[in-house]
Amino acid sequence: MAGATGHLGTLIIKELLARHAHVKALVRKDTPLTKTEPLEKAGAVVIPVDYKNTVTLTEALRDTHCVVSALSGLRDVIVDMQSDLLKAALNAGVPRFIPSDYCIDYTLLPDGSNRNLDFRREFSSVIDHTPIHTTSVLNGMFTDLLKGEAPLVLSSLNRVIYWGDADQPMDFTTIANTAAFTAAAAMDSQAPRFLRIAGEVATIRDVQRAASQALGKEFGLFRVGGLGFLETMIRIMRTIAPARNKVFPPWQGMQYLHNMLSGLPKLEPLDNARYPEIKWTKIREVLS
Numbered sequence: 572m573a574g575a576t577g578h579l580g581t582l583i584i585k586e587l588l589a590r591h592a593h594v595k596a597l598v599r600k601d602t603p604l605t606k607t608e609p610l611e612k613a614g615a616v617v618i619p620v621d622y623k624n625t626v627t628l629t630e631a632l633r634d635t636h637c638v639v640s641a642l643s644g645l646r647d648v649i650v651d652m653q654s655d656l657l658k659a660a661l662n663a664g665v666p667r668f669i670p671s672d673y674c675i676d677y678t679l680l681p682d683g684s685n686r687n688l689d690f691r692r693e694f695s696s697v698i699d700h701t702p703i704h705t706t707s708v709l710n711g712m713f714t715d716l717l718k719g720e721a722p723l724v725l726s727s728l729n730r731v732i733y734w735g736d737a738d739q740p741m742d743f744t745t746i747a748n749t750a751a752f753t754a755a756a757a758m759d760s761q762a763p764r765f766l767r768i769a770g771e772v773a774t775i776r777d778v779q780r781a782a783s784q785a786l787g788k789e790f791g792l793f794r795v796g797g798l799g800f801l802e803t804m805i806r807i808m809r810t811i812a813p814a815r816n817k818v819f820p821p822w823q824g825m826q827y828l829h830n831m832l833s834g835l836p837k838l839e840p841l842d843n844a845r846y847p848e849i850k851w852t853k854i855r856e857v858l859s
Contacts, residue, residue, distance in 0.1 A: 573597045573656055574641035574671060575615070576606040579746055583641055586754030588614045597631060622652050628659035635660070637667035637757045644818060649690040654697055661701060669757055670694060672707040673749055675742065675827070675836035676767065685826045687818070706762040709838055710749045711742025711769050712831060714857045717778070721824065724782050724858065730793045731782060733775040734801040735832040737792060742769035742831075742838045745852045755846040767838035770851040778854060785858035801829050 572587070574580040575596035587594050596615040598607055599622075607617045618631045632638065638660045642648050653670060660668055670691070677688040678695075698705050717724050724731055744752075748770045756762045773781070775792065782790040795801070805825045814820035830836050843851065 572615070572639050572641070573653075574643060575610060575617075576602060577641055577643055579643075579673065579750055580641035581610070582747055582750035583639060583753050583757075584610060584615050585613060586751045587639075587757065590754060590758055592754075592758060595631065595635065622655045625655065625659055625662065628655065629662040632659050632663035632665055635663065635665045637669065638665050639669045639753065639757050640671040641673070642671045645687075645816070646690050646693075649687075650694050650697070653694050657698055657701065657703070661703060665703065667704045667706065667757075667760070667762075668698060669706050669708065669753060670698060673710055673713075673753075675711055675830055676709050676838055677836065678765075679836050680830060685823075685830055687823060687826075688830075704760075705764060706756055707765050708749065708753050708756060709765060709767045710744035710752075711838055712744075712827065713749070714743040714745045714770060714852065714854055717743070717854065717857060721828070723775075723778060723828075724790075726782075726786060728793075729788055729790050731775060731779045731790050732793045732795055733832065734795050734828070735798040736834075737775040737794070739832055739834050740772050740774055740837060742767075742772055743854055744768055744770040745857060748849060748852055751849050752846060755849070759845075766842045766845065767840065768843050769838055769841055771853050772841075773854055781853070781855040782858055785855045798829060798833060801825065801832070805829065 572580060572584055572594055575584060575598055584594050584596060594615040596610045596617045597620050598617055600619040611617050620628050620631050622628060640653055642652060672691050674688060677692050680688060682689060752768050756766055779790050779792055805822050808822035
């Protein structure tokens with residue numbers, strides 16, 4: 572497990588251990604004990620690694636059935652570090668790899684429409700030219716982001732804001748559901764190249780109804796403008812506040828919203844039923 576100390580990585584490890592898997596948690600050598608001790612107490616084997624040291628990284632991956640990556644970052648992580656991890660996995664004879672995708676369907680988007688997804692597409696082109704059995708989990712937007720980080724549900728104003736079409740279906744999945752599904756996929760040797768899931772498929776109007784039910788007050792809709800206006804806002808924000816070294820500057824989140832509201836990366840067909848033990852969490856439950 573790479574990216575073991577992040578929120579998603581920690582939850583994936585918890586789900587793997589619940590399924591009685593033997594888990595190696597790869598962490599950077601400078602990772603503090605406050606982050607590694609909980610993993611060890613849970614039952615994972617914590618292995619400090621240098622991703623640039625192919626020899627030691629290969630040894631760390633010996634006798635591994637599947638490498639699961641939940642690494643988060645920019646090109647130096649998503650492309651370069653994952654490529655180092657992939658090389659070591661190939662050297663160690665690891666048969667399977669789950670890359671750090673966990674997003675909308677980047678295969679359906681044009682280059683340049685989303686910087687972070689461009690990195691995932693670039694790594695996909697790398698791993699697809701190797702013999703390793705790859706499975707990407709695509710889950711749409713993390714539903715958890717609706718509680719504040721994604722500027723859609725404005726509780727103080729009793730409004731759900733949007734651009735474009737309020738009836739455009741979009742995919743939402745909680746981090747916990749994504750972790751459970753990823754763990755199940757990691758233990759499924761027949762998992763295909765892409766697995767697409769959505770804890771709930773919802774339009775902006777559905778989000779409005781969920782917010783009203785969850786928070787006990789009536790939410791209205793506020794259409795800021797069309798998708799062209801949102802695209803202009805993205806260009807302006809990227810110019811005045813580029814924050815190129817940040818993974819999620821404001822304009823990057825706006826790119827995800829533009830993608831989802833366009834309908835282009837809609838996940839179809841969904842593979843929710845592949846692991847029937849997973850109980851999917853709805854938007855209303857997250858906002859409650």
